Amino acid sequence: MDADTESLISIGREHLCQFSILRYQQEDGLNTVLPYGLRRIAALRTLTTESVAVLMPFRAQEIQDPGGICYGVNAISNNLLICDRKKLISPHGFYLGVSGSGKSMGMKSTVENVALGTDDDIIIFDIEREYGPLVRAFGGEVIEISPHSKHHINPLDVADDYDESESPIAIKSELITGILEQQMGAGTLTGSHKSIIDRCTANVYKAFRGKGRAPILRDWRNEVLQQPEPEARELALASEIITEGSLNVFAHKTNVNTHSRIVSLDLYEMGDQLRPTALVVALDYVQNRVIENRKQGRFTWVFIDEVYLYFKYHYSAEILYKAWKRFRKYGGILTAATQNVEECLQSETARLMLANSEFLMLFNQAATDRRELANLLHISDTQLGYITDAEPGHGLLRMGGVLVPFSNVIPKDTDLYRLMNTSPGQSR
Numbered sequence: 001m002d003a004d005t006e007s008l009i010s011i012g013r014e015h016l017c018q019f020s021i022l023r024y025q026q027e028d029g030l031n032t033v034l035p036y037g038l039r040r041i042a043a044l045r046t047l048t049t050e051s052v053a054v055l056m057p058f059r060a061q062e063i064q065d066p067g068g069i070c071y072g073v074n075a076i077s078n079n080l081l082i083c084d085r086k087k088l089i090s091p092h093g094f095y096l097g098v099s100g101s102g103k104s105m106g107m108k109s110t111v112e113n114v115a116l117g118t119d120d121d122i123i124i125f126d127i128e129r130e131y132g133p134l135v136r137a138f139g140g141e142v143i144e145i146s147p148h149s150k151h152h153i154n155p156l157d158v159a160d161d162y163d164e165s166e167s168p169i170a171i172k173s174e175l176i177t178g179i180l181e182q183q184m185g186a187g188t189l190t191g192s193h194k195s196i197i198d199r200c201t202a203n204v205y206k207a208f209r210g211k212g213r214a215p216i217l218r219d220w221r222n223e224v225l226q227q228p229e230p231e232a233r234e235l236a237l238a239s240e241i242i243t244e245g246s247l248n249v250f251a252h253k254t255n256v257n258t259h260s261r262i263v264s265l266d267l268y269e270m271g272d273q274l275r276p277t278a279l280v281v282a283l284d285y286v287q288n289r290v291i292e293n294r295k296q297g298r299f300t301w302v303f304i305d306e307v308y309l310y311f312k313y314h315y316s317a318e319i320l321y322k323a324w325k326r327f328r329k330y331g332g333i334l335t336a337a338t339q340n341v342e343e344c345l346q347s348e349t350a351r352l353m354l355a356n357s358e359f360l361m362l363f364n365q366a367a368t369d370r371r372e373l374a375n376l377l378h379i380s381d382t383q384l385g386y387i388t389d390a391e392p393g394h395g396l397l398r399m400g401g402v403l404v405p406f407s408n409v410i411p412k413d414t415d416l417y418r419l420m421n422t423s424p425g426q427s428r
């Protein structure tokens with residue numbers, strides 16, 4: 001006992017602490033030490049702020065919204081991060097990070113949690129053909145949009161619940177203008193062209209009212225052919241390739257189950273020529289769906305991977321930005337992922353969208369992007385550490401004004417991992 005006492009005292013002395021012995025007070029000493037809140041020993045000591053700070057338990061910021069979904073665990077406290085984006089002013093989100101940092105995995109993990117934890121609808125823009133296995137595993141529909149696919153979506157389908165303030169004809173004629181602008185080159189459409197487009201769109205919808213089906217692009221082109229103006233001939237010629245020619249993917253009646261709860265739009269095989277049109281048509285389909293869902297009080301989650309493809313084309317960027325602004329009130333929650341933060345921040349539209357998104361998941365960042373983001377979001381140096389050389393599935397999560405380091409690692413030996421993994425060489 002004496003030897004033990006002696007060695008304790010000497011260990012204390014090494015660390016500049018002075019121990020004294022409680023003679024005949026062992027029981028009081030023990031009761032004081034145990035966490036009963038009793039003080040049986042008349043020894044008090046004044047502590048400076050510095051020493052008190054050492055004894056304080058570490059305080060970490062947490063996000064645990066009732067009814068939210070899980071985005072991983074807090075890297076500091078290991079508590080679950082449960083976020084309810086629906087309660088944010090703007091529920092839209094971005095997943096940013098370098099290639100291979102885990103953005104797509106993160107999106108898939110969110111898709112999984114929304115699919116299992118809510119009754120909301122899910123629509124995915126799959127540019128790299130990587131969401132198919134997951135979507136099929138959840139019983140969803142994969143719609144392949146490509147020049148030789150049997151799946152068709154008719155861009156002229158209308159939802160019957162547009163806002164009173166917006167007429168479907170105006171929206172559709174804008175859509176057709178957009179599609180033709182992609183074909184004819186930006187800036188080539190004059191006022192006369194636009195008037196003819198608008199007139200024909202109105203005519204064709206009037207002719208089809210009560211027919212039980214929406215017009216298709218071919219009907220629209222036939223209407224254009226009836227117009228006397230020379231500009232109409234130009235329009236008919238420009239639209240030939242997308243109605244009769246080799247790019248006629250969008251010139252048929254919708255023949256896929258676009259009403260499945262989970263839908264993935266596979267745009268992988270779209271070449272450069274059709275991609276912008278495909279993106280615009282797909283987003284228009286999503287818009288119809290979101291409007292319908294609002295009628296039923298359903299939320300719609302829209303996931304767009306590799307969103308920079310949208311920003312490349314003026315018209316699709318514009319449409320996406322509009323969606324970003326108006327989807328919230330329709331119960332639409334948009335989530336976009338991209339690697340090119342710097343490139344994104346150069347686009348004014350993308351910047352505005354980023355500013356309009358209160359939910360961000362930042363994965364491992366390249367040095368230049370990190371600096372930009374630190375400025376934009378006021379991230380401290382310590383916090384920057386979490387997005388510097390971070391492992392896949394780790395980073396910073398920002399929700400409203402709260403910034404929390406997260407970790408969301410999906411164990412490799414699970415079926416979920418096999419459904420989500422994109423690394424070549426690892427079995428799917």
Ligand SMILES: Nc1ncnc2c1ncn2[C@@H]1O[C@H](COP(=O)(O)OP(=O)(O)OP(=O)(O)O)[C@@H](O)[C@H]1O
Nearest residue numbers: 099100101102103104105392393408409410422423
């Ligand atoms: N949360 C995670 N848990 C476990 N492994 C992960 C996680 N996230 C990513 N990985 C691993 O990293 C690989 C690449 O991830 P992911 O496809 O999500 O990258 P990305 O950020 O979308 O890249 P890119 O920009 O090239 O599409 C995955 O296939 C997987 O092996």
Ligand SMILES: [Mg+2]
Nearest residue numbers: 103104105305
């Ligand atoms: Mg990816």
